[in-house]
Amino acid sequence: MFARWISPGSVRLTVLLWLLTVSVTLGSASELKVRVRLADGQITDELLEADSEKDSITVEFKQGDGTLITFVADFKQDVKIFRALILGELERGQSQYQALCFITRLNHNEIIPSESMARLRQKNPLAIRTAEEKRSTEMLSMDVAVNLTRTWQLSTHIHNMCNVALEAVYTREADVRHWLDRGVEGSMFEPQAVDVPGLQSCGTVKDLWQPCLCSYNLRLEWYPCLLKYCRNRDVSGRGSPYKCGIKSCSKGYQFTYYVPHKQLCLWEEET
Helix, strand or coil: CCCEEECHHHHHHHHHHHHHHHHHHHHHEEEEEEEEECCCCCEEEEEEEEECCCCEEEEEEECCCCCEEEEEEECCCCEEEEEEEEECCHHHCCCCEEEEEEEEECCCCCCCCHHHHHCCCCCCCCCEECCCEEEEEEEEECCEEECHHHHHHCCCHHHHHHHHHCCCEEECHHHHHHHHHCCCCHHHEEECCCCCCCCCEHHHCCCCCCCEEEEEEEEEEEEEEEEEEEEEECCCCCEEEEEEEEEEEEEEEEEEEEECCHHHCHHHHHC
16 A cells, blocks of 8 residues: 555645535535644634534644645544645655545544534634644554445444545554444454564665654644633532533654655655
């Protein structure tokens, strides 16, 4: 399995399909746009969409290098999906974009519920947001490739999110075991050669056509991770809790996965 390079026409088609999907689901979806400061100091516009009917949340923003990051939390299936559309290096024979997709299990209390996200409003849309809590980077060994043709069993969001990364969709063996225990069909999963003796990090490999272990880092710079509760007190001194806001978090992820040649992991040369 290898990262797929896609043409600008494919990207435009994907964006068109996405816009059509949004127009169909607009009745049950709520959007919030916020301005967020990235780690490199640049400001980006982040879109947060909550769909109460599908019980899902989408976070999307563009990094300083032009990479488009999309994150989906599917609460119905306890699945989270990360997609990166990375600008290619044309002078090195690459196409416009490289698409990557990573699928992992969604744990409880990672992000606020979709119904709470749908109610969020901001008083000052021009304010620049910085997360209140910076969480540590999670290291993830993506040692299993995923066949998109059967992913509807995992989450209906996967195909729409990852169809531009057909041969670059990955997950973890630990998550696969969990999903198999829930009755998901195992034929969609294909183990990768991450434990092959002598397989080096792409950052240390000189030959562009040599297989290696690629690492890709991304960070969700701002997202509502917890609900805040306040307490009303009556004349007797008794209090009752109520929701009075959100806590924002920033969290990094490092995905490590097998590529058949270093040409698909050129960003490792810059780290």
